[in-house]
Amino acid sequence: MKFAYRFSNLLGAVYRQGNLNFSKDGNAVISPVGNRVSVFDLKNNSSETFPISTSKNISCVGLSADGRLAVVVDQDGAALLISLVTRAVLHHFHFHKPVSSVSFSPDGRKFVVTKENVALMYHAPGRRREFNAFVLDKTYYGPYDETTCIDWTDDSRCFAVGSRDTSTWVFGAERWENLIYYSLGGHKDAVIGCFFHRDSLDLYTVSQDGALCVWECDTEPEGLKLKSQSQKPQSDDEEEDDDDEEKEGEVIRGKAETPREKKKSKNARYKQRSKHFFNKEGDFNNLTAAAFHKHTNLLVTGFSSGVFLLHELPEFNLIHSLSISDQRISSIAINSSGDWIGFGCSGLGQLLVWEWQSESYVFKQQGHFNNMAALAYSPDGQHIATGGDDGKVKVWNSNSGLCFVTFTEHSSSVTCVVFNASGFVIVSASLDGTVRAFDLHRYRNFRTFTSPRPAQFSSLAIDVSGELVSAGAQDSFEIFLWSMQTGRLLEILGGHEGPVSCLSFSPVQSVLASSSWDRTVRLWDMKDSWKVKETLPLTADGLVVAFRPDGQELAVATLNGEISFWNPQTAAQTGSVSGRHDLETGRKETDKITAKQSAKGKSFLSLCYSADGESILAGGQSKFVCIYSAKEQMLMKKFEISCNLSFDAMEEFLDRRKMTEFGSLALVDEGAGDEDGVDISLPGVRKGDMSSRHFKPEIRVSSLRFSPTGRSFAATSTEGLLIYSLDGSLVFDPYDLDLDVTPSSVRSQLRLQEWASAIVLAFRLNEAALKQEVLETVPHQQIAVVCASLPDIYVEKLLYFVSSCLEKSGHLQFYMTWTEKLLMLHTQKLKNRSGVLLPTLQALQKSIQRHSDDLSKLCDFNVYNIRYAEALSKQRGMKRAVDEEEEDEEDECKEEDAEDEGLSEAMSDAEMIL
Structure with a gap:
């Protein structure tokens, strides 16, 4: 279980192609990234990539009405039904043709899939587990070209389908007597979006040339009448060219109606009420994406120039006109409340969420x-x-x-x-x-x-103190040393006869190791005038060099696919691993040699030791990442980082489906002028020819790193930044288990207040929830006694578990007390095993640092609030004092006035007496 790493997350790529979706509550964006699906939580500011993947890049995603299910379809038409709750695949299906769009009905009972010029309506999967989750209900024909978009009415009675043949078709989800199908024209270019008005059959259609047509229907949704079963359905099931899949359901073939056709009952009719143009001055180029929010009547349109417009319908009032960038907007989505608008740009790999009322970005992410x-x-x-x-x-x-x-x-x-x-x-x-x-x-x-003269730096290293910065040049074969404090160039180290490929400082000594294409690794002493301490001869060009965390071993990867291990003290080789067979590279589409022959020229491009130094991680020109035991020099485990066939060098054998009488289809280019067909890429070219017609990036791993805690590792690949971690909740790993160790026996020990015994039993059973329950049941004043009475072998296990709980739990003081008592009472024992405990201690440091950062921000915020309240209270007190002084002055003035009145009355009385 030590190497039970699982795919955890995908960073560095937020959007590639396909359609964006908001979750039901509107707080998360669901984005297709290559052949995976990522969810970006906008409220909690986090991202998650599902551990599921398709065989090729995802082209469209459809979400159910309740937000629990999603249908994911790739470029070839292979579909997955996934649960958004459990992140698991529920069903596999294949449409056999590329699918342009998927849409669930608002009532959640049906969903429509459009492929080529056909719309297929399926029964939505229920909550019960079914052998065949996709049951075809009806097949709709009508458009002559590829379909582009779907929209449903609010009551799920009808749906509209837009097409590249400039027409929009309205189909009935049920067998309506007065509306089976209806064809709408009015556009001169491909229809990009069609949207029903709220609680109505009125329709808005948007075309690629920037035209908006407003269609008005003379029938309300409640006016649709079901056709009686006795009447013969207007269908054409006798066609011989229908697929077997499409014969399972009812087939409806539509043709454009003419006013001359007479019907027994009055059918629903559409008329064009108005037509508007976005691109009157020709500033926006082609319209590429559109979305409509029915409750607010907000229409958002995106253009190939990066401009997006917000209009209020049906009056077509312009609200905003803004630009994201100069790249094409590929997809637009609006959340349920209508406040946030999501934009996806496939050219830049950019995902934006914009709040149009406050005119601010809620989310803005872009990969490399x-x-x-x-x-x-x-x-x-x-x-x-x-x-x-x-x-x-x-x-x-x-x-x-x-x-x-x-x-x-x-x-x-x-x-x-x-x-x-x-x-x-x-x-x-x-x-x-x-x-x-x-x-x-x-x-x-x-x-x-x-550097004094221009140089291209291909490698970099910093010493442990952070004072020295070294960089190796690939054109002048020199190593440059600078001071971090002053920025001055301290020394130029010469001696290599080839480009310097990698640099690494020893973690414990002031020794710099440099590997070069001249088949040597040189050890430079930083104390003794930067002289060469040792020169290690290699069997091939050196590509990567890495020190073990304790500095007692050196690993070097060479061009012949080998990893050699050296003792830096004695300059003696201690072992080697031949990794050429472990790479198992695939063949490119344009290769004329087998994958086995192609693997002879592959090698590792990155090496990294684990935190405890017992294993080494290696990756290179392959879709595999290997973990080797540094002590035994043997392969421990291999990880396949991608199964995406949209990348090159993925398949080991030729695909017979792509074979023609002239050879592989990839080697035959109809537009090539020469007789040899496609030009073969030059040896050593890793990224492909960007000017070729059909460019497929090659899968490769350019860099690998273990996390300081050892619980995860990261790999930069053609897909993005992949994170693999040890997920303990999915792995059952009991320790010293027997028949007496059960959850009931653990809880009985808790009732008897035998805390140490309960902890030991819980750790023997090794269930995370049970261990947390036992720990949090222990009284706070008993923690020191329990820690002192624990057996030595369980101290490390408990310390590791406390470090993992501390990161997520809100009981900060409780778990900090556990940590303090364990470290103080078992200091000497833990010191003796410091190398093994290093990942645990680093995980503790990480958790404590995160809590410290959060609390410091909260304390600063509270300090400013208290200061504000204090200043406000002082201001109010001063105001109250001023008011009281003014009242006293008014009272004194009133008394003086009363005295004056009394004197005047006395004077008047005296005058009358006189």
Whole structure:
């Protein structure tokens, strides 16, 4: 169970293609990312990628009305029915043709799938488990070209289908007597969206040339009458060319009606009430996406120029006109309340959620425009930094899976990123000839390191103290050393006769290891005038070098697919692993050799030791990531990072379906002018020819890193940044189990207040929920006694479990007390096993640091609130004092006036007496 890593999350890619959807409550966006589905929670600011995947990139996603089910269809028409509650696949189905759109009815009883020029209506899967979840109900024919969009009426009686042949068809979901099908024209280009008005059969249609047609129906939804069973249905089932799948249900063939046709009863009729144009001045180019919110009558349209418009219908009043970028808007979605609008741009891989009333972004994420090249974990495991071929450095939160800062100072590909020991500085090397340091406090580039003459930096390393920054050049074969404090160039290390491919500082000594294409690894002593301490000869070009966390071993990956292990003290080789057979690379579409022959030229591009130093992670020009035992020099486990056939070099054998009489279909290009067909890519070209007609990126792993806690590892691949973690809730791993260890016996010990015995039994059963129940039942004043009486073997287990609970639980003081007592009462025992406990201690540090950050923010917020309340109370007190003084003055004035009145009355009386 030590290597039971499972796919956990996908970072660095938020949208590729397909349609966006909002969840039922409107607080989350469901986005297709390649052949996976990601959910972005906008309220909690987090992301999650489902552990399911299709065989090719996803083209469309349909959500059920209750938000519990989703139908996911890939480019070939293979569909998955998935549960959004359990994140599990419920059913597999294949439509055999590419599907353009999927839409569930509002009542949740039916869903419609459009492929080519046909609309297929299926019974929606129920809550009971069925052998065949997709039961075909009706097949609708009518459009002459590909269908593009679907929309249902609010009562699920009818649905509309738009087509590329400029027509829109209205079909009845039931066998209505006065509305079986209706064809609407009026457009001169492909229909992008069709939308029913609320509680009506009135229709809005939007076409690619920027035209909006408003259609009015003379029949209300309640006026539709069901056709009697005695009447012969107007269908054409005798067609021989129908598929077997489509013969299961009723077939309805529509043709455009003419006013001359006489009907027995009055049929529903449409008339065009008005027509409007978005693109009057020709500024917006083609209309590419549209969405309509029925309750607010809000129409959102996106264009290929990156502009989107908000209109109020049916008056066609313009509310907003804004631009996202200069790239095409691929998909638009509106949440249930109508406040948030989601936009997807496939060209940039960008996902935006915009609140149109406040005119602000709720969510804005974008992955690397090109491939990711490097990654690094922060020392506490909270952040992950990635560098890409687009010259950007992005920093991701490992808990939420979202990017919170992007640095764009580099002007060329970023080849390496590293965190310093404090975790608040990121240093990156680039092919633009600069090494830059970024501050995560102020989010700025505070230091730029350059060489005396221009050089392309392909490797980077920082020493343990964070004082020395070293970078290797791939064109001048030199290593440059700078001071982090001053930014001055300290030394240029020469001696390599080939490009410097990788650098690594020893964690415990001031020794720098550098691997090069000249088939050597050199150890440089940083104390003794930066001289070469040792030179290790290799059997092939050195690609990657990595120190073990204790600094007592060195691993080197070479071009021949081998990993060799060295003792840096004695410069002796201690072992080697031949990993060429473990890569198991696939063949490209344009390869004329087998995958077995192609694997001979593959090698590992990245190495990383685990936190305890017992295993090493390796990946390279393959879809596999391998974990080797550093002690035994043997393969422990392999992970397949992708099964997406949309990438190149995925299949090991030729696909017979793509074979023609002239050879493989990929090698035959009808537009090629030469006789040889398609040009074969040059050896060593990893990313493909961007100018070719059919470009498929090649699957590969460019960088790998274990998290400091050892509970997860990250891999940058063609898909994005993949996170694999140990999910204990899915793995049953009992320890020292016998018949007496049951949940009832654990709870009986709790009733007897035998706390230590209950904890031991719970850990022997090893169920997370039961262990948490036992721990939280222990009284706070008994924690010290329980910790002192625990057996040694359970101290480590309890400490690890407390560290995992501390990260999620709100009982902060309770679990901090457990941590303190365990560490204080078993100090010497834990010191002796510090190497094994390192991941646990780092997990504890990560949890405590996160709580400290959250509490410090809350305390600061409370301090400012208290200051504000204090100032407000002082202001009110001063105002009250002023008011009281004014009242006293008024009272004195009244008394003086009364005295004056009394004197005047006395004077008047005296005058009368006189």
